[in-house]
Amino acid sequence: MTDVMHVKQLTFLHNEKKRWLKRPEVFKLGPIELTVKRGETVAIIGENRSGKSLLAKLLVGAVRADEGEIEINEHKYLAKYKSKDGQRKRTHDIRMILQHSSETMNPSVPVGRILDEPLRLNTQLDASERKEVIEDTLVKVGLLREHYYFYRNMLSDGQQQRIALARAIMLKPKVLVADEPFAALDPSIRSQTVNLILALQQELGLAFIFISHNLGIVRHIADKVIVMEKGQIVEEGKTETIFRWPQHTRTKKLVTAYHSLVPQQTIR
């Protein structure tokens, strides 16, 4: 497997500009070093407010970093800046599913127009071609072509999650970052989504980075686990290694907590 993504010295201090008579909020993240291989699934776990979401946003460029470099597919991005064409290229390479998928859908715009946006902005396709791509993608994520005309309020949570997924994979990225993609979903829909992502990953060769508190799912689908605490990566390793031989206290705590919930019994 080849590396698709290299993260070097990614640092974030605080984004709040210093203002007159106002104490800036201080949160330091990083420096982060990270390597992701093609088709690999990486899980980020950690306590609340340890900077997981922030890291995800930094990776895709939703938040500007203070220092560092990200290399995706041999293309280097300075995380500090956001150049126009770099951003466009990055959009092709790395995509994100934000934490609350329902809020990432514009309530006044039908699904078709939402999904149209990445294509319109990043490809040269004309309107009918775009529609075709969108409909194909809708089918791919398990929806119907008719959903093209639906509004947010007509869709269930699971369907909304699928739309978000469709939006993310539309441009055939190399890396997909998802912030707690399963948290808001109920068990049966969650399984569907997990299955869907697994299938897509196989099909497209996606590298998948996701954040989750659900260690069961992490254990099930992740190849690699990253543990974060207070803006730092405190442990990193293969899933089984982390779950069986946790080193750092934070990891130990998390794994113990998980094990204490999972009864050492099996059904049947």
Next chain:
Amino acid sequence: MIRILARYSILFVLTLLVLAVMSFSLAYLFPGDVLANLTGIVPANDEQRAALEKQFRLDRSYLVQFFYYMGDLFSGEWGYSFTSGIPLREEIGIAMPATIELATYSMLMALVIGIPLGYYAGMRCYSSSDYIINTTSITTYSFPVFWFALLLILVFSLQLDKAPLSGRISLLFDVEPVSGFILIDILLSDLENKRLAFKDAMSHLTLPTIAIGAISTASIVRITRRSVIDAKNQPYIAAAMSRGLSGGQIFFRHILRNALLPILPLMAIQITTLITNTMIVETLFSWPGIGNWLIQAIYQRDYPALRVGMLAVSSLVIMLTITVDMFNRLIDPSREKYEHAAI
């Protein structure tokens, strides 16, 4: 806290500065000769013109002129009215308190009646009493103020002969202006028939106050009602109820405050409407206030009066608005969350 105060005072000063610039530039914007607009003197010949221009520093750069204009404003040299020849500061000094007095009573009426009524309607929303209050308020709210005032005059002054229709007090009384507020002045004065004068002034106040106040009341009722209903339907009210708090606790601790908070900024906007309405109603009731004065000034194209009058009224209104806004900012804990930017 201090930060907010500082921020608002800067905002206030800057706004005033902008207003002053606007008012300064008005002299050049008014049609006709700048010199004549400023002084009311039409120079007979070029020499006289040159002399006058020198006297009024019209030959200097705009910046210098503005500087002197500001100086004049601060030292109270506001110029003279074309038509009456009286210093403008004196005229505004009489007219402004009259307007403020009327506006204050109307606002008080609106607050005293509007807020409780709005709360009542909001708490009993979708009941028949709420329905009545709501219908009445939207109807009242839709009245053009000048027509409403005319109707009041027709009914209460002319048909029923219940209240006089012009001025602040019968002209027979000679009340010395001290505070500029007629009721206070009467109490301070040494008139022989104070009681009669007070009654007279009250009866003069009634109709204009109602005319302005009714419309403000209606909008306050609407605002309050909406706000109360919104507050009432918030999940935290349901949560508080399920904690078993009593109705009183819920109303006073949770609904009252949360419903009041969004009302305040809207009240700042109400001030503007209130002043506009006051100015219109003044002309109908011949109330010797700033609105009446300004409208007379515009009829007579009294440019110096317009210039300073505009500055005075807008400063007053902006001061009030900013104060209300600041007050709101100070008492509302969650404002900070939504509004970061400020000067």
Next chain:
Amino acid sequence: AKQNKQPFYSTGVVYCSESNPVTFNPQLDTSSTTSDATSHQLYDRLLDFDPDSGRIVPSLASSWLVSDDGLTYAFQLRRDVEFHNTDYFTPSRNFNASDVLFSINRWRLPTHPFHNVSNGSYPYFESLGLADNIANVERVNGYRVEITLKRRDSSFLANLATDFSVILSQEYGSQLFKEGNPSQIDQLPVGTGPYKFESFRKDSYIKYLHHENYWRRDINAGVNALTENIDEGIEGNTEDNTKDNNEELGVANADTSVKQLIFDITPRSSLRLAKLMTGECDATAFPAQTELEVIRNREDLTLAEKPGLNIGFWAFNTQRAPFDNPNVRRALAIAIDKNTLLEAVYFDSASRAKSLLPAASWAYQNDADDTAYNPVLARRLLAEAGIEPGFSMTIWAMPVERAYNPNAMKMAELIQRYLREVGVEANIVTYDWKTFRRHLQEGLHDSVLIGWSADNGDPDNFYRPLLSCGAIPSGTNRAMWCDKDYDRLINEALKTEDLDKRRAIYHQVNRLMFERLPLVPIAHAYRYQAYRNEVKGMTINPFGGVRFGGVEKVL
């Protein structure tokens, strides 16, 4: 309102006047607003008109003598007449001949120290050319004054009785002169009249206080008693008579007389009526014609009515082309239907005007020529004069209400419509009253809707100020018309003592006017005054002017 029944409210009379006085010296201004607010409240004149008969009666001059050649007038002045004692002036002496000299010379002599104070224009006297005709004003002794004329002037006494010939205080004048503030004399007035000035706030009120030592303690009684002596018009000495009367009636007057007089300045006539109804005003100026019916129908109001000595007209600026062409003027004149104007604007409370003079005047010509509505002819005349259809002109409509034209704006709109029918586009122009008059005087108008209220019953008071050459600079000749023949005729009339001959000359003038048509006479309005029943002693004065001396208020 009910509380107006409190006794306090009877101590003052509130009069709803229609506008601000321009000055407090009626010598300086011809507008009726100014003279209403000043002439009969603050001042007295040497002579007065009797409100009922219109005859000349003594006032500050208790008697007078006219020489046989009609050139010398000797006036015997009244003693014990006190000037107002106010915050700004305390008189040290009573009225005497110096005050008469001061007052007359102020407008008569350009060299007089006060002549140029307050712009130094005396439109009434200038329009009559009175100053030129006076050869000399001489003080014979402290209480006797002699005036010598250059030419005979049959209207001289009448002119001295008009609102404008008021007597100012010489002592006050010299005091102000010393202080270097002479123009105060016209802003803070001092006179001998029944009320003294207290304060004035523009656009809201004028306050007057009762003059405690007013010489004529009972006006009505005095005036009535005086009338019979005037018949000869030559001599009258009524001092004893007056005194008797005062003694008889004086006692009752002491308390009921009002302590305050207030002019409540209310430009809108509907509002004036409203205030009259609510009792905020006790009397109002110029009730609108539309409101007369309402006033008549109300039991608590009185409507006094008299044919007025006035004329409303439509004057063309004869110094501007094409209005310098009489045919154009004629065309425009016959393009409008005067009867409609009377109906729509005056609500038929006016009579149709044929010439300048109203029917109340002795020189009235019943069979004077009148323009008749004829749009067809009008169109032809216009075509002949080379005026293309679509020609546009301005009609200036005065912004204030006057008895002679209660709604110039509306009249302008009506005329606009008529003119459109003959292919003339009229634009209506209006400004505030002051600017309006200034621009008029500058001759910026094409035509104007305005009018004239006479100050005395003499026909000359119509003909001279309105159309003579001399009246152009003084700003009463709105037609800017200067016609030699016209001036010659009216001058001739003035020299003629014989009324019939004079009448004949005026008829000739009417003929001339009809031919040349500098203005279109429209209406002579009736004069109305509305007041509450509580007010006693109000009289209506055909020469304009309200007077509150002797008015009482009984609740």
Next chain:
Amino acid sequence: MPMLDIKNLTLEMHSSEGTIKALDKVNLSVSSGEIRALVGESGSGKSLIVAAICGALPTEWTLTADRMSWNGDNLLGMSAQQRREVMRREIAVVFQNPQASLDPSATLGEQLEESIPSEFVQGNWFWQRAQHRKKIAISTVHKVGIKHHKHYLSAYPHQIPADIGQKFMIAMALVSQPTLLIADDPTRGMEPTTKTQILKLFTRLNQTRSLSILFVSHDLLAIASMSHTMTVLYAGQTVESGRMKHIKKRPLHPYTKALLDSAPSFRKDLPPKSHLPTIAGSIPTLQHLPIGCRLGPRCPRAQRACVQTPVVRKIHDHSYSCHFPLHMEKL
């Protein structure tokens, strides 16, 4: 006898588009000292049941039930005063969205102190009482695992992070020492460590003070680790209810089974990255509920009979409503 006993609870919502049965004949009971889990997909009506119990539903909606009693007293028939009394002393609720359930204009401390029933407060003078209130508040806050009480008690709701808000809601519920705690998704989005802390707290309270808990959640792991009984809800209908052990071992309803299968942690045999067994489709919206068994269109075992609403059947204390239940062969 169960403390809280609800039988055939039906909730009808009226809107411009017609009447919707959001809850259809729901049965639920909580006995003394029991932890009952209420599970179901999002939108299945769990929060509505919670709101119905504490009377926080909008009055426009029609709520009917054959029985809805608290310790034998009919909750629906109670006066507002009585109901408030019950809510204050005996039932405590943790609502789903902590941020929205806190008054934004009052500090957390104020809100917590106001929830302390006055009987718990000692002292004769108001300052003593205020002090004692404060003490109670601080100790409760500590109990739920908030350390910086000084900072958080004087903070406004918008100033605190979500997880603190959740803990705070729990503290507010526990401060009145209720006999029944209704917790609506109290651990959503919590990291595993904190979650276990809270769950342990619940379990401890259940054991030491015999606090009954109605635990509403999606989190099957959490439920399985602590609850005694479980009720499964689907689209406003109770599909299965019974002892945790039984259900886990032998779910009778296809939906319950799908639900259990979806949690990978329950199955050691599942190879990593393998497909998880699921039930196809998604929960229907309230506006478009299928007739009969609401799972019908999605159910792998559905047959024609499913257009009829299945009746509740009972095997011991295990009740289910399905025409074609699983595992019946073995019984």
Next chain:
Amino acid sequence: MPQFSLYEEEFHPSPWQRTWRAFRASHIAMAGAVLLAIFVIFAIFAPLLTPYGANEQNIDGLLVPPSWMGNGSISHLFGTDSLGRDLFTRVIYGCRITLGSAFITVVIAMLIGVSLGAFAGMLRGVRSSIANHFPDALMAIPTLLIAIIIVAIFGTGLVNSMWAITLALIPQFVHHTRSLVRSEMKKDYIVASKLDGANKWQLFTYSILPNMTEMLVVQGTIALSIAVIDIAALGFLNLGAQSPLPELGAILSDGLDVTYLAPWNVALPGMTIFLLVLSINVVGDGLRSALRKRVNH
């Protein structure tokens, strides 16, 4: 993955359809809408609906009372004014002028205000502070004052009063647009669009503008009622439309001179303004609560 499409053909109303349904459900709002529609029809088809010309004087019929009064004439439904002009005609033309100019005013103010507001909302830092607070301060200046100043500079006239009111309305739109844009900008879907590579202009047109329509409709009705009242008020005060122009406020002010003789000259134009404003307010209220219901749903 097989799809069961048992309920696919069901009808899902779009956001606007839902608003309309909720709106329709309220009888009062519908009544207001019908009334407003009548006014709009009056305004649009005034020349077809009126029996006379707006300034057509009928010298023979001065101050004819309305037809329902004893001596009224059926040929003049609302009677005539003091120049014999048919009041019904004038009132209908008045609706046209008052409502029409108010509408134009609001549209212009909206265009300017929304652009400025969007601009201010997307800006950051000091520039944004200035762009934020300046309109707020301007909002405090009473309309009448602005109108007076405009009249002083440019003279009276309907168009000038429209400018004045436009100026007075702009800050409201700026304020609301700005706060809406700011709050929308914080939402996740904007982040998502940004990640799609949208620039600010694209963000605004594709993502924020569709969400703004509701606010614009609601603010538009509020502004419309304010504009109608203000235009009439300025006409009434002789600072706006001038006399022969049949603007409702000016008609009312004309009628004031004959109040006692012909009270209908005051009552009917006043009533018309009132009903016009009332209908706009009722519709606005209805829309607002419909939108609210939709949001709560």
